[in-house]
Amino acid sequence: MEKIEIKKLKLAFEKIIEKLEFENVTEIELTYDCYRIIPTNKWKINEGEKEIENVGSLKDDLEEINNLVNDKERICTYVDFDRISSLLRYISEAQNPSDD
Numbered sequence: 001m002e003k004i005e006i007k008k009l010k011l012a013f014e015k016i017i018e019k020l021e022f023e024n025v026t027e028i029e030l031t032y033d034c035y036r037i038i039p040t041n042k043w044k045i046n047e048g049e050k051e052i053e054n055v056g057s058l059k060d061d062l063e064e065i066n067n068l069v070n071d072k073e074r075i076c077t078y079v080d081f082d083r084i085s086s087l088l089r090y091i092s093e094a095q096n097p098s099d100d
Contacts, residue, residue, distance in 0.1 A: 016088070028094050033059050035086065061086045 037056040061083040068074050 020091075023095075025095065028091055030058050030062070030090070031094070033057050035090075037082075037086070056086055058086060058090055 034055050034057060037054045039054060065080065065083050065087065068076060068080055
C-alpha cells in the first residue's frame, strides 16, 4: 500500500509556493464563490452509490484560512485541510484554465 510521507508533502507545498513566486503571482482574485464538494466520507467511489452534491464557498474558505493565519490562538483542524485543498484547486483552475 502506498504511503504519504509528510516530509515529501512539505516539500511539494514549498514547490507550489515557489512556482507561484517564480511567476510573480502575489494574489489571485476569486471570480466565483460557490463550488461543488464531496464530503470526505463520500469521496471514495462505492459501486451503486448515488452521487452526493454539496456546495462550498471559496470566500468562506479564504476567510477561515485568514483567521487561521491571523489568530495565534486558533488551532488548525482537518477542516482547514479541506479549505486549503479547495483554494489550491481554484488556483490551479485560475492559472491553468481548461478548454471547456
